[in-house]
Amino acid sequence: xxxxxxxxxxxxxxxxxxxxxxxxxxxxxxxxxxxxxxxxxxxxxxxxxxxxxxxxxxxxxxxxxxxxxxxxxxxxxxxxxxxxxxxxxxxxxxxxxxxxxxxxxxxxxxxxxxxxxxxxxxxxxxxxxxxxxxxxxxxxxxxxxxxxxxxxxxxxxxxxxxxxxxxxxxxxxxxxxxxxxxxxxxxxxxxxxxxxxxxxxxxxxxxxxxxxxxxxxxxxxxxxxxxxxxxxxxxxxxxxxxxxxxxxxxxxxxxxxxxxxxxxxxxxxxxxxxxxxxxxxxxxxxxxxxxxxxxxxxxxxxxxxxxxxxxxxxxxxxxxxxxxxxxxxxxxxxxxxxxxxxxxxxxxxxxxxxxxxxxxxxxxxxxxxxxxxxxxxxxxxxxxxxxxxxxxxxxxxxxxxxxxxxxxxxxxxxxxxxxxxxxxxxxxxxxxxxxxxxxxxxxxxxxxxxxxxxxxxxxxxxxxxxxxxxxxxxxxxxxxxxxxxxxxxxxxxxxxxxx
Amino acid sequence: xxxxxxxxxxxxxxxxxxxxxxxxxxxxxxxxxxxxxxxxxxxxxxxxxxxxxxxxxxxxxxxxxxxxxxxxxxxxxxxxxxxxxxxxxxxxxxxxxxxxxxxxxxxxxxxxxxxxxxxxxxxxxxxxxxxxxxxxxxxxxxxxxxxxxxxxxxxxxxxxxxxxxxxxxxxxxxxxxxxxxxxxxxxxxxxxxxxxxxxxxxxxxxxxxxxxxxxxxxxxxxxxxxxxxxxxxxxxxxxxxxxxxxxxxxxxxxxxxxxxxxxxxxxxxxxxxx
Numbered sequence: 001x002x003x004x005x006x007x008x009x010x011x012x013x014x015x016x017x018x019x020x021x022x023x024x025x026x027x028x029x030x031x032x033x034x035x036x037x038x039x040x041x042x043x044x045x046x047x048x049x050x051x052x053x054x055x056x057x058x059x060x061x062x063x064x065x066x067x068x069x070x071x072x073x074x075x076x077x078x079x080x081x082x083x084x085x086x087x088x089x090x091x092x093x094x095x096x097x098x099x100x101x102x103x104x105x106x107x108x109x110x111x112x113x114x115x116x117x118x119x120x121x122x123x124x125x126x127x128x129x130x131x132x133x134x135x136x137x138x139x140x141x142x143x144x145x146x147x148x149x150x151x152x153x154x155x156x157x158x159x160x161x162x163x164x165x166x167x168x169x170x171x172x173x174x175x176x177x178x179x180x181x182x183x184x185x186x187x188x189x190x191x192x193x194x195x196x197x198x199x200x201x202x203x204x205x206x207x208x209x210x211x212x213x214x215x216x217x218x219x220x221x222x223x224x225x226x227x228x229x230x231x232x233x234x235x236x237x238x239x240x241x242x243x244x245x246x247x248x249x250x251x252x253x254x255x256x257x258x259x260x261x262x263x264x265x266x267x268x269x270x271x272x273x274x275x276x277x278x279x280x281x282x283x284x285x286x287x288x289x290x291x292x293x294x295x296x297x298x299x300x301x302x303x304x305x306x307x308x309x310x311x312x313x314x315x316x317x318x319x320x321x322x323x324x325x326x327x328x329x330x331x332x333x334x335x336x337x338x339x340x341x342x343x344x345x346x347x348x349x350x351x352x353x354x355x356x357x358x359x360x361x362x363x364x365x366x367x368x369x370x371x372x373x374x375x376x377x378x379x380x381x382x383x384x385x386x387x388x389x390x391x392x393x394x395x396x397x398x399x400x401x402x403x404x405x406x407x408x409x410x411x412x413x414x415x416x417x418x419x420x421x422x423x424x425x426x427x428x429x430x431x432x433x434x435x436x437x438x439x440x441x442x443x444x445x446x447x448x449x450x451x452x453x454x455x456x457x458x459x460x461x462x463x464x465x466x467x468x469x470x471x472x473x474x475x476x477x478x479x480x481x482x483x484x485x486x487x488x489x490x491x492x493x494x495x496x497x498x499x
Numbered sequence: 500x501x502x503x504x505x506x507x508x509x510x511x512x513x514x515x516x517x518x519x520x521x522x523x524x525x526x527x528x529x530x531x532x533x534x535x536x537x538x539x540x541x542x543x544x545x546x547x548x549x550x551x552x553x554x555x556x557x558x559x560x561x562x563x564x565x566x567x568x569x570x571x572x573x574x575x576x577x578x579x580x581x582x583x584x585x586x587x588x589x590x591x592x593x594x595x596x597x598x599x600x601x602x603x604x605x606x607x608x609x610x611x612x613x614x615x616x617x618x619x620x621x622x623x624x625x626x627x628x629x630x631x632x633x634x635x636x637x638x639x640x641x642x643x644x645x646x647x648x649x650x651x652x653x654x655x656x657x658x659x660x661x662x663x664x665x666x667x668x669x670x671x672x673x674x675x676x677x678x679x680x681x682x683x684x685x686x687x688x689x690x691x692x693x694x695x696x697x698x699x700x701x702x703x704x705x706x707x708x709x710x711x712x713x714x715x716x717x718x719x720x721x722x723x724x725x726x727x728x729x730x731x732x733x734x735x736x737x738x739x740x741x742x743x744x745x746x747x748x749x750x751x752x753x754x755x756x757x758x759x760x761x762x763x764x765x766x767x768x769x770x771x772x773x
Contacts, residue, residue, distance in 0.1 A: 126729045156650065178694035194558040197558055207653070300526045
């Protein structure tokens with residue numbers, strides 16, 4: 001088995017999986033995900049991912065054909081609950097001791113065939129059973145408001161079930177199956193060069209992060225490294241993607257707070273970021289740039305012109321951000337809203353700005369540096385631990401600043417670099433690799449399995465999936481009008497959650 | 500007060516489009532153009548690439564070879580399937596090229612196939628006239644209901660961008676509305692997933708007549724790279740009847756605006772392809 005250098009693996013009996021992973025978490029590891037893969041003989045491989053300070057530990061257990069029961073991880077690690085629900089939906093596995101095995105991404109009609117991504121055939125089409133869920137909270141005057149999937153505004157489709165007495169939100173549930181596109185199976189039908197295009201579309205707003213993570217996994221399997229210039233180009237696009245995503249979160253905050261001028265100015269800055277990205281590669285989302293083995297082409301804009309554009313944008317955004325963060329009517333809406341205590345965030349192993357706003361600093365660019373981040377000067381955004389929407393906003397603004405700094409470093413170096421091979425030949429790949437990058441929402445993992453050059457399993461573990469499970473925790477004592485800020489401060493992509 | 504002055508700082512940043520053409524500059528990948536050489540005098544074609552393998556280049560099957568028509572080496576490209584990955588442009592630059600055009604939307608699905616077919620053109624003209632007649636009453640105040648039917652999320656960013664000061668669609672009398680009962684235009688993104696079929700259809704049914712449906716993006720038009728899948732349909736047309744098709748992965752704000760204006764008859768008929 002081939003794995004990239006920063007991972008270690010261990011095989012255990014399914015009965016021992018939960019215990020082994022719980023031990024790793026007790027020893028200070030962060031539970032990072034659970035991925036299942038179907039094999040040709042109808043057996044199923046479960047792989048638990050645990051992040052330590054500088055490594056990713058993979059623990060593997062094989063369920064024999066027909067074996068569907070195993071001891072639930074979520075009985076000991078609550079953060080595993082959504083993963084086991086997803087695996088139940090897609091594979092029909094039954095974790096014993098799971099607190100609540102409601103459908104998550106695929107509410108299959110009774111008797112329906114499970115898709116079982118991996119080797120082997122799956123259904124062409126499935127029927128859904130989308131009956132409303134019964135309420136969790138009972139009591140006099142409690143009622144449930146279904147909010148979504150078609151919501152008031154331009155949003156991705158997701159359904160929030162708000163159980164309330166009128167103002168306060170004591171309980172909130174999320175239903176994410178509406179957008180389920182069956183991407184896990186779709187990956188298996190594609191060649192490596194096409195699969196990277198699908199990776200760009202798992203979370204369309206994070207195309208560069210996804211393409212980079214996928215390509216790093218493939219390159220790990222192939223035993224090649226893209227040259228330094230190609231890695232620098234990836235950084236330029238990834239950091240501008242981060243700026244755009246964080247600005248999007250800022251814009252949603254200003255919109256919710258009715259800050260019309262700030263909304264207009266920030267959304268114009270975001271448009272300028274998108275246009276700069278478009279001038280760099282011809283695509284506003286940087287699609288088509290990152291390919292297995294490197295990048296498809298150097299930036300179309302010469303580094304000096306790109307640097308000038310970056311400089312103008314940074315100055316304009318910093319200036320407006322300073323004004324915004326001293327506007328009391330704006331800050332009042334964010335301060336104390338959507339509080340996430342540090343211990344909740346640590347217990348869940350939350351990711352990205354959501355975690356960093358509560359003092360958990362785990363930035364993959366520093367913890368397990370990849371590509372050009374191994375050489376560029378970078379310190380993660382630390383020192384924010386109030387845990388509210390305001391703290392998360394501070395983290396994002398600090399990260400915008402850093403992202404510009406990293407972009408400038410990369411462009412400076414690209415300006416001096418000799419013309420380079422931008423893309424290496426990628427030989428046929430074989431084996432298993434897990435690669436990780438820091439997407440705008442946090443750690444993004446790609447698990448890629450290949451057999452004789454053919455992809456047998458590709459799983460994108462999006463930060464949005466991991467963090468959305470924590471969303472209801474942020475509603476302690478908050479009321480309806482806080483909803484928009486809490487959602488904006490999480491800044492998640494539903495496409496990445498639904499799969 | 501500080502914010503008022505800040506708001507005036509940069510003057511007018513709004514695009515002159517649709518009064519005057521606008522776009523994203525010469526390097527922008529707006530759409531793919533196809534060049535067909537009469538009589539088969541195509542000396543620039545790389546060795547070993549026949550028409551069939553040219554079609555196989557495309558990850559979404561957008562390239563169709565129509566050899567035989569007028570004895571030309573006929574290649575046609577369906578922009579409704581194209582995700583603008585550029586593989587055909589890289590492989591055979593003599594036949595395929597990016598154009599920075601942003602007015603890419605079309606009334607009628609066949610309108611997205613280039614080069615256009617003469618028969619299609621006549622049928623599309625008819626469709627366009629019918630649509631314009633139907634929406635005549637709408638022109639000055641348009642309410643748009645957006646529904647995500649399984650997008651990758653990028654489409655929502657581009658739809659939201661229509662409200663920023665650069666595109667500022669409210670200057671054109673176009674507003675986004677929360678309720679389908681006030682909506683004239685249904686702007687749907689995404690592949691049309693099984694889970695969104697019901698909500699999308701109910702939204703459509705709740706809209707008063709006359710109504711226009713815009714399929715926004717390659718995913719909504721054809722399923723893009725995501726289809727076939729066990730839950731993702733080949734676009735939204737299997738769920739609601741589509742009037743206007745906007746290609747792109749995702750469609751740019753200019754293309755979306757073009758699609759909306761086309762749907763409500765605020766644009767003259769698009770110019771023929773060169």
